Amino acid sequence: MTKKLPRVAALHDVSGYGKCALTVAMPVLSACGVEVCPLPTALLSTNTLFEGFTFMDFTPHMDAYLAHWKSLGLKFNSVYSGFLGSQQQIHIMMRLIKEFESGLAIIDPVMGDNGLVIKTYTAGMCKEMVNLVAVADLATPNITEACILTGREYTTAQLNADESKKLCQEIVDLGTKAVVLTGVVRGQKLYNCALQRGDYFEHEIDLLPYNMHGTGDLFTSVLTGGLMRGNDLRKSVQSAAEFVYDAMEQSYDLEDVFDRGVGFEQILYKLGSGVYIRN
DSSP: OOOOOOEEEEEEEEESSSOOTHHHHHHHHHHTTOEEEEEEEEEESSOTTSTTOOEEEOHHHHHHHHHHHHHTTOOOSEEEEOOOOSHHHHHHHHHHHHHTTOSEEEEOOOOEETTEEOTTOOHHHHHHHHHHHHTOSEEOOBHHHHHHHHTOOOOOSOOOHHHHHHHHHHHHTTTOSEEEEEEEEETTEEEEEEEETTEEEEEEEEOOSSOOTTHHHHHHHHHHHHHHTTOOHHHHHHHHHHHHHHHHHHHTTSTTHHHHOOOGGGGGGGGTTSSOOOO
């Protein structure tokens, strides 16, 4: 019997320098033993933290790209999207879910952080993202994005467990089968809060005193790899949280790391089973 690797179609942008999006998703998922079929949404010379970056919108080429995939009869065990740059790209993701027997649809609804909406995101795009989350199997918003999706007013107040669970339920009520609410800070701890089929749980980890670019993409990519290798949501959330923490801690002294992005390459080999194995 012919063996097949789990296959994921990944819709993200590509930065030539500065680790985020596809340059995170592809090596991480590959290390987990998952085949990645990238569908780029845009090509950038660097991530947007660097001045003077070049940008090429890939939207005009995406329909032909998908048409060729369809002609080959490609099927996917999962489709996974991050930042989407236009309503048209959100619609393309919806098509991919519908037309390619996509298995798990994993949506990281990248729209903002720390109470701020990304400047390029219009009200129409935010509304369409709600529609995309409605057809997802798993959504991974941060608190800002969860507030955008639910129409809540963002607050800097720390969410306790009951408030986090309620916000997760409001996301599930949009239609997604499961949600992981990321980056919930309480004191010196960081929580990722999940709700699936009525089961609510939280994973707690220490809060590092610094931030790095690309950690959201890294978290959801490790999470996706865990799920694709047959692990449950609880184990995959733990794996993703611990991998991001350790990668950040070990990256602290790397050159230009706070602009370039977390140096996860040093511990990629520990994802071979699909979940991160700490020493």
